[in-house]
Amino acid sequence: MTADAMFHHLPWHDFDAFARFESDASMVCRLRRAERSRRKLLLYALIQDSAKSPELYGPMPPIDDVLELLGRVEHASPAAFDRLLTHPYTGSWAGYATRLLRDGIDGICPLWMHLGHVHAIAAASAMRAGLNFEMVVPLWEGNASLPSLGAAQLPFTSSFSVATVSGGPTSYSVANELAEVSVPHPFSTDAVGWRHVRSRRCSSGRHTFAVGLDDIDPYRGLYEPVLPQRLDTAEVADWGRLLDEAWRLISSSMPDLAPVLSEGLSSLVPKPRVPFQNPSASTGEAFGSAVVGRPTDGADLAATLIHELQHIVLGGILHLTKLYERDQQERIYAPWRDDPRPLSGVLQGVYAFFGVTAFWRALAATETDVIDYRARFEFAFWRAQVWHTLQVLREDETLTDAGRRFLAGIAEVLGPWQREPVREDIARLAKVVAEDHQAGWRLRHLRPDPAAVAGLVKAWRAGRSMPPIWAVQTEVTSTPVPDGSWPRCRATLVRLSLTAADRAELAAIWPTVPDATSADFAYAAGRFEDAARGYRAELRTDPDRPASLVGLGLALRAVGPEPAARALLYRPELVRAVNRELRFTAADSVVAEDVAAWIGQLVSG
Numbered sequence: 001m002t003a004d005a006m007f008h009h010l011p012w013h014d015f016d017a018f019a020r021f022e023s024d025a026s027m028v029c030r031l032r033r034a035e036r037s038r039r040k041l042l043l044y045a046l047i048q049d050s051a052k053s054p055e056l057y058g059p060m061p062p063i064d065d066v067l068e069l070l071g072r073v074e075h076a077s078p079a080a081f082d083r084l085l086t087h088p089y090t091g092s093w094a095g096y097a098t099r100l101l102r103d104g105i106d107g108i109c110p111l112w113m114h115l116g117h118v119h120a121i122a123a124a125s126a127m128r129a130g131l132n133f134e135m136v137v138p139l140w141e142g143n144a145s146l147p148s149l150g151a152a153q154l155p156f157t158s159s160f161s162v163a164t165v166s167g168g169p170t171s172y173s174v175a176n177e178l179a180e181v182s183v184p185h186p187f188s189t190d191a192v193g194w195r196h197v198r199s200r201r202c203s204s205g206r207h208t209f210a211v212g213l214d215d216i217d218p219y220r221g222l223y224e225p226v227l228p229q230r231l232d233t234a235e236v237a238d239w240g241r242l243l244d245e246a247w248r249l250i251s252s253s254m255p256d257l258a259p260v261l262s263e264g265l266s267s268l269v270p271k272p273r274v275p276f277q278n279p280s281a282s283t284g285e286a287f288g289s290a291v292v293g294r295p296t297d298g299a300d301l302a303a304t305l306i307h308e309l310q311h312i313v314l315g316g317i318l319h320l321t322k323l324y325e326r327d328q329q330e331r332i333y334a335p336w337r338d339d340p341r342p343l344s345g346v347l348q349g350v351y352a353f354f355g356v357t358a359f360w361r362a363l364a365a366t367e368t369d370v371i372d373y374r375a376r377f378e379f380a381f382w383r384a385q386v387w388h389t390l391q392v393l394r395e396d397e398t399l400t401d402a403g404r405r406f407l408a409g410i411a412e413v414l415g416p417w418q419r420e421p422v423r424e425d426i427a428r429l430a431k432v433v434a435e436d437h438q439a440g441w442r443l444r445h446l447r448p449d450p451a452a453v454a455g456l457v458k459a460w461r462a463g464r465s466m467p468p469i470w471a472v473q474t475e476v477t478s479t480p481v482p483d484g485s486w487p488r489c490r491a492t493l494v495r496l497s498l499t500a501a502d503r504a505e506l507a508a509i510w511p512t513v514p515d516a517t518s519a520d521f522a523y524a525a526g527r528f529e530d531a532a533r534g535y536r537a538e539l540r541t542d543p544d545r546p547a548s549l550v551g552l553g554l555a556l557r558a559v560g561p562e563p564a565a566r567a568l569l570y571r572p573e574l575v576r577a578v579n580r581e582l583r584f585t586a587a588d589s590v591v592a593e594d595v596a597a598w599i600g601q602l603v604s605g
Helices: 012-019 025-051 063-076 078-085 088-103 111-115 117-129 233-253 258-264 298-318 343-366 369-394 401-417 424-445 450-461 489-499 503-512 518-524 528-541 546-559 563-570 572-585 592-602
Strands: 133-140 143-146 150-153 160-167 172-175 180-183 194-196 198-204 207-213 267-271 289-293 446-448 476-478
Touching: 012 025, 012 298, 012 401, 025 063, 025 078, 025 088, 025 117, 025 258, 025 298, 063 078, 063 117, 063 133, 078 117, 088 111, 088 117, 088 289, 111 117, 111 133, 117 133, 117 143, 143 160, 150 180, 180 194, 198 233, 207 233, 207 258, 233 258, 233 267, 233 298, 233 343, 258 298, 289 298, 298 343, 298 369, 343 369, 343 401, 369 401, 369 424, 369 489, 424 446, 424 489, 424 546, 424 563, 424 572, 446 450, 446 572, 450 572, 450 592, 489 503, 489 518, 489 546, 503 518, 518 528, 518 546, 528 546, 528 592, 546 563, 546 572, 546 592, 563 572, 563 592, 572 592
Parallel strands: 207 267, 267 289
Antiparallel strands: 133 143, 133 160, 143 150, 150 194, 160 172, 172 180, 198 207, 446 476
């Protein structure tokens, strides 16, 4: 195996098309080819660096044996060689092992186990090529992983040991001193001691989507290697049903995107369902893969697949084009996160949720009934959130010229969407959910000027009818350290109210929403005075609770114009800071709502 002297670049045509959500499968294919070259260089460098210290490989065979086998595979079957090189978790492994080698440390396993994974990569590629060979591979808790194919399960006496893969061209086995497992051919079936990497093939009209469901590869996670976590038969069936439905929605509502997704997303790491959430994640090192929690329905999964496709694409773009200068300061509000984020993370989110916005917009135009109402809400919500965040990013000094061009391309498409008509009731709910989250973020991550707080406390104690203007308008600073927790249950209940058949159905559901309170349910059900009473009761128990302070602001605003509502929604961090100081030092009890009403006289919304 040699390192190719091949250079890749991203044409401006492709760059601009990606920014405007107008890419095609050939563009993603070019990104994938660039990732292949990057992986090959990483693999070559890792082997060259580690070969200087053969003792790092412990009981594994010399690295020259691996190079010889990889060379045979590349000569006999370039397709088999490429299949392992472009396998998403080859990239994850290469990045992880390189960092361990650079820092001279072990990972989850001893360093020799991680470095020795290249032996397993060589063995798996040789099996795909149908070669006669023998190769020693790492054995972790009895699992001998053969990337992209599956894993053999052997008895073991040590957590970290080795096994031998041998055979060919259609008959292979994995063995250690205790047992031998025969690998079925073709590899895509389970057998005694063998678990294959399952996949799902979805078809809708003229579009087809084939994706792996990898619950085996040790490097399929985001941070550290993990052991296999095999899905049971019922879970596999659920994933198949959800993928079929998601693919139908994408193919029917966004037919031009379907081949792009099929090219860009080749493997999913299925995770258990998290009630009322849709967790997912990906990493730039694993181009083509996403870790996804099992969603409730196909629409949620479709939105998640597009969201992760955008991350995958942007990861490929960033390997070819510099969009920003390095800046890891956690300083920017992102509506999809509960903590401040660096520019790099916010830009990833803008691009991902730009795709999500496009999906819900397209779905609202093609679907009917409940899903149509839900799609219109999500479109109204995300178009505004992404747009506002985009405007903040476009002014950031750390952007390069290419970064400004990329964001300008997004703005060309997203800007006109802000003017598209949305039903007034849907627009109002979208605004409520947005303000709820932003107020909670302000309350937890913004710190008002201590001098301003002291000035307000002094004015309150002096009995002034109005707070000093300078104290209310003083700047605040942000911190990544949160002051209190933030449950998303109220936003969840508002979304559930969109699809519940009636108030009785919502009443049956709300107790199952984690962290939801009766005040949250009253608010989502439109009983705003009951909600205000409920939040006041919660604050008597815990005057600092962020969700109760913001909830009271929302409820008061829904009942009618209230200075307290303005302060609790737009300057909640100031209200809490002043209320805390008064509570801690005043002889008489102080109510946050009264402080908010006083400060709110000078707060505009």
